[in-house]
Amino acid sequence: MLNLAVMLEDAAGTTPGRVAIVSGEHQLTYRQLNAMAGQVANLLVSRGITKGDKVALSCPNVEWFPAVYYGILKAGAVVVPLNVLLKSSEIAYHLTDADAKAYFCFEGGTELPLGREGWAAFGDTDGCEHFFLMTSGEAADNAAPSPEGAETIANALAGQPSTFDTVVTEPGDSAVILYTSGTTGRPKGAELTHANMTFNALTGHRLFGEVEHDVHLISLPLFHSFAQTVQMNVGLASGSTLVLMPRFDARGALTLMEHLEVTFFAGVPTMYWALLNEDVADMDLSVATKNLRIAVSGGAALPVEIHRKFTKTCGLPIREGYGLSETSPLATFSPLGVQARPGSIGRPVWGVEINLVAPDWTPVEPGQTGEIAVRGHNVMKGYYRRPEATAEVMRDGWLRTGDLASRDEDGWLYIVDRTKDMIIRGGFNVYPREIEEVLLSHPAVSLAAVVGVPHDSHGEEIKAYIVRAPGADITEDTLIAWARSTMAGYKYPRHVEFRDALPMNATGKILKRELRLAGAAAGSQ
Incomplete structure (x- = not known):
């Protein structure tokens, strides 16, 4: 028995009254979040969703994302998070490709007309049988009228019990399907198991240092593997408070960091660039970030100049890591307790091996540049229903990443570039x-x-x-x-x-x- 939902359930058992989610003016304790997830699980089971069924989720960073995400897992189903910027034809492709049986979609009003796009996609999909429309906070007040025939989450959950006995799943059972960005051909779904996701979250928890209570600012989208594992799953595993920011902007992020005493921030390089930009020159970054104990960068190689400027301004080095959807995503990290090496993505994390290989899969000579290949508990099962695409990138448990890197004599890795770039x-x-x-x-x-x-x-x-x-x-x-x-x-x-x-x-x-x-x-x- 291993189910990723244990991340939430354990924290709800040990710190039930602690604030788990801050979403605008709304707060949820661990007890309340677990209860919401229990209602979602009961709803799915009542609609005939069974172990292994795929359930899609289109939702920005609001409280519904973790509630539905863990509710799907509790029910033994597979979460399929979708990019909130997709249009109806793209959503329909993902629902069909993933064999989704149900679809939770957020309605965000005129700025994010996702509900309308999702409802149109649902109507073009034969296999998806259930559509649930979500709203939250101010968005609920400003949202357009629900599409005729769509079932709102409030009505769907009415009368559903908040307690639920989590369905027994095995380590090798699928937990999440994360779709690639589709830079080469149509998007492919990386099929990740409960073991992949659970071990990656626990590895991150260990890497980031165990403290009594962290406050995460999550401005990266939760549908992406970076925020999903490194902040949501790791954060809940450690009993942290997650401050959800639906859309990143530097001024808003710095304001939240200061007022909510944020201790953990993760971002892509352009976010750190924005924090150092002229647009927030009137704000004192050293004050806004004074409570940060860890700043993490990933998603793309962090320019050394941005690392240097942030460290000088905020007095805190950025810890760079590396991974991709296919690796759950953590594969390497610049560990705490040792001096950061700007330009390096660190060393392989616990239980993960890294090889630098030539096009024929043979390891390159020491000191030479090669393509990163990863093997370990974090590597996906494969691309969902795409054995040929899987065979192109996987061999004997090793996954080719498409990223070129070099390695120094201490084993620290340095991204050179993408092979396609x-x-x-x-x-x-x-x-x-x-x-x-x-x-x-x-x-x-x-x-x-x-x-x-x-x-x-x-x-x-x-x-x-x-x-x-x-x-x-x-x-x-x-x-x-x-x-x-x-x-x-x-x-x-x-x-x-x-x-x-x-x-x-x-x-x-x-x-x-x-x-x-x-x-x-x-x-x-």
Whole structure:
């Protein structure tokens, strides 16, 4: 017997009166959150949902997400969290691909018309039999009228008992299906077991240090593996208070950190960049972050310059980790108790092995760059109903990640770049991250993204998309000349485009695919 729902149930048994969730003006104790999850489980069972059935969830960071998530697990079903920015046709694809039998969807009003999109998708899906519409707090007051025929969560849960005997599941049973972003082809569902998710949460709890009580600010979307494991599951396993922020903005995050005495923050690099940006220059970061005991970065390689600035401003080093949906996600981490190494994603976490391999799966020589391959308790079963896609990335328990890295003599790993982001210019391999690190050291550069664009003779040429630092008026020619004097001749960008902002996905990761498409649309240089 192993069920991920134990994360919540144990905390509800040991600290029932402690605040588990802060969502706007609403608070839930562990007892109340567990009771809500129990009602959801009873509802699902009453509608014929059985062990192993898939139940989809579209919900921003509000109290309904953990309540429904753990309720699905209690019922022995499999949680399928969906990106809240998906449109109806995309939702319908996910519901069909996952064989979802039920769908919980949040209605957020005009700013997030998710309920309408979800209801339209539900109508286009044959196998999904139950649709539950959720609202919360202020969103409930501002939400559009429920689509005709949709069942509201309030009506569905009315009369459902709050106690529930969790369905017996085994370690190898599926707990969660997390869909990849679909950067190559249509999104695929990474099928993760109760053992994958439980061990990853407990490993994180051990890594982050056991304290009497943490307060997590969760501004990363909970549908993503980063926030889901590193903050929600780890936080509940440790009896922490989770402060839910539906949409990240730097000023709001700093205000919550200060007023609610937040001790744990996790973000992607662009979030740390935003915290250091001119938009919050009137706020004292050292005061707002004074209660932070740990700051975690993941989701993309953290630029050394951002790490340096944050440490200098806040007096706290950022602990960088690495993983992906297919690894639950924690695979490496920069451990507490030792000096942080800016630029490094740390070492493999407990129970996980890392190899750096060549395209034929053979390990590369020490000191050489290779593709990260992961083996351990965190690696997925495979892609749901996609044995061919699974076979492409998995062999003998090892998972190829698509990320290139090097390793120092102490075993610390350093991301070089994504294999798909590497630029081949005139036969030379060029790694965009290396160029971005150099560009970010220029005082006029606030944010940088480097991609390859088509070139008639070189195959690819190097282009940098730049957000200027506040007040900077540097020109394209000036920045290119500086880069040329700083980098090898085959590395420096020949083209620079200044933008007010760079495209990002829901987790704050820069969308280089869009930038590459923009460069390709401009034609060969």
